Amino acid sequence: MQILAPIDGSDCSFRALRFATELATRFDGTLHVVHITDVRGEGTRTLLDRAREILEEEGIDDDPEVVTDVRLENLRYANRVGKDILEIVEDHGYDHVVMGSHGSGAVARAVLGSAAETVVRAHQVPVTIVP
Amino acid sequence: MRRGSGMYDDILVPTDGSDGATAAIDHAIAIARRYGSTIHALYVVDTRMSPITSGMDPDEVRSLLDPDPTEAVVDRAAAADILVVDRVQIGVPHATILAYIDEHDIELVVMGTHGRSGIDRALLGSVAERVVRTADVPVLTVPMADADAGSEP
Numbered sequence: 001m002q003i004l005a006p007i008d009g010s011d012c013s014f015r016a017l018r019f020a021t022e023l024a025t026r027f028d029g030t031l032h033v034v035h036i037t038d039v040r041g042e043g044t045r046t047l048l049d050r051a052r053e054i055l056e057e058e059g060i061d062d063d064p065e066v067v068t069d070v071r072l073e074n075l076r077y078a079n080r081v082g083k084d085i086l087e088i089v090e091d092h093g094y095d096h097v098v099m100g101s102h103g104s105g106a107v108a109r110a111v112l113g114s115a116a117e118t119v120v121r122a123h124q125v126p127v128t129i130v131p
Numbered sequence: 132m133r134r135g136s137g138m139y140d141d142i143l144v145p146t147d148g149s150d151g152a153t154a155a156i157d158h159a160i161a162i163a164r165r166y167g168s169t170i171h172a173l174y175v176v177d178t179r180m181s182p183i184t185s186g187m188d189p190d191e192v193r194s195l196l197d198p199d200p201t202e203a204v205v206d207r208a209a210a211a212d213i214l215v216v217d218r219v220q221i222g223v224p225h226a227t228i229l230a231y232i233d234e235h236d237i238e239l240v241v242m243g244t245h246g247r248s249g250i251d252r253a254l255l256g257s258v259a260e261r262v263v264r265t266a267d268v269p270v271l272t273v274p275m276a277d278a279d280a281g282s283e284p
Binding site: 016019022023026027101116117120123124125126127129130131 | 270
């Protein structure tokens, strides 16, 4: 099982990450964590540190990756995150996506909520949505 | 096992009775095998789409259904030596599924997206989406292997 876990920094996405680490361990699979953003800053560092902590706790060896090649400056492009996830899945042949159902706060909720919806609706790959 | 069981003791597989859900069933079985889980196969007779009303006896209604709508899940799970509970309930599918999750302490839902064709497919697809949006447990959606899987909804 090759699992892709996109995280956005919300509590929900970290719950999804824990689910993904548990699944990867149980299935002896691989796990890759990505954070899709167009802003690399202090927030990105904090987010990746927390992700690394979770991976370490669970004994998973992965270096979370930041994917910045997106246009997220305008909410109208929010749906783009879902499409980026699908492209990564296709390019790298992941067979399972694990992600949070929504972000935190009104804007983030809309962003990841729509990303999750895009990935589920594409019917391209099994996806676990974690609340 | 790395941890004691308890994480995913009970996995719910809502089914629409179609053959297309095989991939979802197999995912549920693979997970159940790793975690020693029981699989709950649930078919909901949609009161909005049939003359059956919620006051009727589910067992009686079930005897009218041929083939048995949970058969595919039960057979595959039994063949894999997984404990399986099968239920037919009457109601509005997503609401009935959510109530079942609560009542039976379900920890993971596995369901196919797409089912059958045309209008049916659109309606069943929306059941999965509603469950994904509103369930308070993880929901694994598995694309069904029907002819036009991969097309846009």
